[in-house]
Amino acid sequence: RKEVEQDPGPFNVPEGATVAFNCTYSNSASQSFFWYRQDCRKEPKLLMSVYSSGNEDGRFTAQLNRASQYISLLIRDSKLSDSATYLCVVNTREYGNKLVFGAGTILRVKS
């Protein structure tokens, strides 16, 4: 079983749609959680951290369920510029950094 699993998609949605991505992780001792965005032929960039209480940044909402080892990302009012690969990322070390990346979910927003 992969340490971080995501639905690869692609998700094809019209502008203005709401879309949700899910992610599960296998290491129950994981400490911190993130969503990164990667555009084609570019490096990954941090979209948002994911906190236990859930957090929102504009049109983006992230949720964490530690009991189920499940992370989600909700994008409201999708824009064409949201088209990218969204990477679920988990820090699996209690001390130090080891980021484990999911394979990514492809989002295509169409007009």
Add this chain to the structure above:
Amino acid sequence: SAVISQKPSRDICQRGTSLTIQCQVDSQVTMMFWYRQQPGQSLTLIATANQGSEATYESGFVIDKFPISRPNLTFSTLTVSNMSPEDSSIYLCSATGWRSYNEQFFGPGTRLTVL
């Protein structure tokens, strides 16, 4: 905010040769890392670059194949040794420490093709 640069941005190399990739951060950071992203796949951590000491390698990666240096807080190199076509990949440098310990920021990557 700080910027991470990598050189070269891309290269095409012959089998059996070695390539050294440089990573430069424009401000002091606490930790630096090297990742590999093979075509169509996600990122895999190769090693943590430790300042002034040997890098810490992840399972499946060894120093003889991927020697790493980090002589100071802002610079690191990764060498891909005795290359084969299976080493064709994007190699990315990352760093952490500007805002929080857990958040990593990535360089633009080096696209390597081995013939």
